[in-house]
Amino acid sequence: MSNPTAAMLVIGDEILTGRTRDANMYHLAGELTGRGIRLREVRVVPDEQDAIVAAVRALSKSVDHVFTSGGIGPTHDDITADAMAVAFGAAIDVRDDARAILEAHYKRTGLELNEARLRMARVPEGATLIDNPISAAPGFTIGNVHVLAGVPAIFQAMVASVLPTLTGGDALLSQMIDVNRGEGEIATPLKVLAAQFPDLSFGSYPYQRQGAFGTQLVVRGTDGGRIGAAMVELAKLAKPT
Amino acid sequence: MSNPTAAMLVIGDEILTGRTRDANMYHLAGELTGRGIRLREVRVVPDEQDAIVAAVRALSKSVDHVFTSGGIGPTHDDITADAMAVAFGAAIDVRDDARAILEAHYKRTGLELNEARLRMARVPEGATLIDNPISAAPGFTIGNVHVLAGVPAIFQAMVASVLPTLTGGDALLSQMIDVNRGEGEIATPLKVLAAQFPDLSFGSYPYQRQGAFGTQLVVRGTDGGRIGAAMVELAKLAKPT
Numbered sequence: 001m002s003n004p005t006a007a008m009l010v011i012g013d014e015i016l017t018g019r020t021r022d023a024n025m026y027h028l029a030g031e032l033t034g035r036g037i038r039l040r041e042v043r044v045v046p047d048e049q050d051a052i053v054a055a056v057r058a059l060s061k062s063v064d065h066v067f068t069s070g071g072i073g074p075t076h077d078d079i080t081a082d083a084m085a086v087a088f089g090a091a092i093d094v095r096d097d098a099r100a101i102l103e104a105h106y107k108r109t110g111l112e113l114n115e116a117r118l119r120m121a122r123v124p125e126g127a128t129l130i131d132n133p134i135s136a137a138p139g140f141t142i143g144n145v146h147v148l149a150g151v152p153a154i155f156q157a158m159v160a161s162v163l164p165t166l167t168g169g170d171a172l173l174s175q176m177i178d179v180n181r182g183e184g185e186i187a188t189p190l191k192v193l194a195a196q197f198p199d200l201s202f203g204s205y206p207y208q209r210q211g212a213f214g215t216q217l218v219v220r221g222t223d224g225g226r227i228g229a230a231m232v233e234l235a236k237l238a239k240p241t
Numbered sequence: 242m243s244n245p246t247a248a249m250l251v252i253g254d255e256i257l258t259g260r261t262r263d264a265n266m267y268h269l270a271g272e273l274t275g276r277g278i279r280l281r282e283v284r285v286v287p288d289e290q291d292a293i294v295a296a297v298r299a300l301s302k303s304v305d306h307v308f309t310s311g312g313i314g315p316t317h318d319d320i321t322a323d324a325m326a327v328a329f330g331a332a333i334d335v336r337d338d339a340r341a342i343l344e345a346h347y348k349r350t351g352l353e354l355n356e357a358r359l360r361m362a363r364v365p366e367g368a369t370l371i372d373n374p375i376s377a378a379p380g381f382t383i384g385n386v387h388v389l390a391g392v393p394a395i396f397q398a399m400v401a402s403v404l405p406t407l408t409g410g411d412a413l414l415s416q417m418i419d420v421n422r423g424e425g426e427i428a429t430p431l432k433v434l435a436a437q438f439p440d441l442s443f444g445s446y447p448y449q450r451q452g453a454f455g456t457q458l459v460v461r462g463t464d465g466g467r468i469g470a471a472m473v474e475l476a477k478l479a480k481p482t
Contacts, residue, residue: 018271030259044283076432116428187357
């Protein structure tokens with residue numbers, strides 16, 4: 001069985017100007033890997049309609065699922081919903097189902113559902129709402145694109161709402177081992193091993209701990225037995241201590 | 242004066258599988274902003290030649306400078322240098338200048354310059370080397386693409402080697418203010434202000450601290466006087482306490 005594929009589109013000037021360190025990419029990557037969905041690409045673009053539309057069109061053609069993060073709040077720079085409508089040629093307006101969710105939320109909290117907040121009920125025609133258990137304003141799925149909030153706690157809650165609805169793949173397993181040699185010393189035997197296990201992928205990541213150099217080796221694949229066999233060989237790369 | 246533009250290409254399965262949380266994007270974004278260079282886009286792609294080549298070609302056409310991160314070590318999954326040669330139609334082999342740097346380094350450290358490590362001297366024809374003060378193996382610049390290591394300490398050192406060689410732009414200034422109202426309450430006056438200051442960009446970022454909701458407002462631009470004038474108006478959005 002092959003694994004479904006995904007891409008992520010992070011929307012936000014705050015990432016590109018260095019104001020904010022993105023946290024959503026790392027979270028989504030781990031969640032997708034755990035469900036056997038391969039994250040193939042991430043793009044980060046500014047709060048500009050043309051850039052968002054071009055990126056989401058390109059990504060939605062190249063993978064099974066696209067996840068976007070950011071730009072669905074109440075302010076003038078929140079333009080993701082309108083950009084999705086343009087990208088998919090869909091009409092967009094305040095939708096009754098989304099408005100009802102906001103009305104209930106603001107009634108409960110005693111705040112006013114003003115014009116700006118009502119913007120968060122703008123959802124393209126044909127889209128399915130995504131539950132937001134934290135601050136009510138929903139995300140939505142249009143075509144194969146899941147449109148989520150940028151605030152990390154809300155992003156994570158929305159990912160938890162969406163993921164169970166997707167078909168996963170064979171679990172992507174990994175094992176790792178630390179080897180007390182520099183990357184350059186084990187590169188050649190590692191290459192030989194990678195050729196012997198073409199169904200697995202081998203990553204090597206150098207580290208330095210308390211002055212000693214070493215390499216963390218990671219094996220990834222879907223067959224636990226094969227990964228185990230590769231690990232036996234990798235362990236032989238370590239120097240006797 | 243307009244500001245030069247940049248894009249970043251992060252190369253690495255370890256980011257897309259969720260093994261590693263990227264640190265280089267945040268660092269580069271801050272450094273570029275400080276020099277008046279606008280980071281317009283970031284892409285993250287796997288360790289696959291076709292994906293790297295397609296991304297670097299697209300980005301190098303759309304901005305003034307591209308920075309890549311990752312894939313220039315000694316192991317079989319380090320394929321960035323060869324991918325750059327393909328992208329630019331350049332020949333690639335071990336280059337004497339890069340080999341001399343590695344020879345001096347390994348002589349000094351008493352380690353062997355074996356075949357795998359010599360891979361790190363593979364540099365496309367016509368490229369200029371980038372100094373690596375930490376572990377010697379150089380990065381390089383080809384066309385408008387700066388090819389840097391993925392290990393954060395080395396990435397940062399290489400950024401420090403490259404940035405002084407680039408022409409910056411008017412400094413991108415920003416000021417921020419925390420306002421004790423929810424985003425939805427100030428969205429309408431904020432939109433009016435954004436229209437009054439079309440030369441500035443306004444970002445709004447909701448937060449929750451000790452149970453109280455508020456919004457951080459950020460104004461960005463190149464004219465300090467205009468930013469100051471906008472800040473005076475923004476301060477009026479706060480509730481009296």
